[in-house]
Amino acid sequence: MDQRTRTRVVADRKLTCRSRGVEHAIFVYNLSSDGCMGLLADDAQLEGDRITVVLSPRCEVAGRVVWRHGSFRGIAFARKLGRGAVVNRIDVVRPLPSG
Numbered sequence: 001m002d003q004r005t006r007t008r009v010v011a012d013r014k015l016t017c018r019s020r021g022v023e024h025a026i027f028v029y030n031l032s033s034d035g036c037m038g039l040l041a042d043d044a045q046l047e048g049d050r051i052t053v054v055l056s057p058r059c060e061v062a063g064r065v066v067w068r069h070g071s072f073r074g075i076a077f078a079r080k081l082g083r084g085a086v087v088n089r090i091d092v093v094r095p096l097p098s099g
Contacts, residue, residue, distance in 0.1 A: 008032045016054040019045050019065075026053065026073075035063060035076040043071070051075055 008030040017026045017038075024045075026038040036053065045051060049065045053075060061081065067074040 011036070017051050018054075019049055019051040028053070031055075033077075033081045035066070035074065037072060037074055039071050040073055041071060045073055053077075 009032070011028040011031045014025060014027050015038075017024050017040075024040055024042050026040050028036050028038040030037050038053075045065050045068070047065050047068055050062065051065055051073075052060050052062050054060050061077050061079070063075045063077040065073050066076045
């Protein structure tokens, strides 16, 4: 059962993140005001790890890895982004269907 309460948008963007002092590439598939889902080629990030996602040169958001499935990670942001911040900080494609 999907328990999301916020609208997700398709991001499909290669971004940068930092975890444990190391920079990694992350391919973000979807993004909401609460977090994102991304693909990391590196297996270093575990559930509970702190991570910073660089959405744009002027917007970095701290968060925590809340789930892991293979190379995919669910990241919950430490602070909520406003809807405008989600849309304006990254070129989003379209809302994902709910359900």
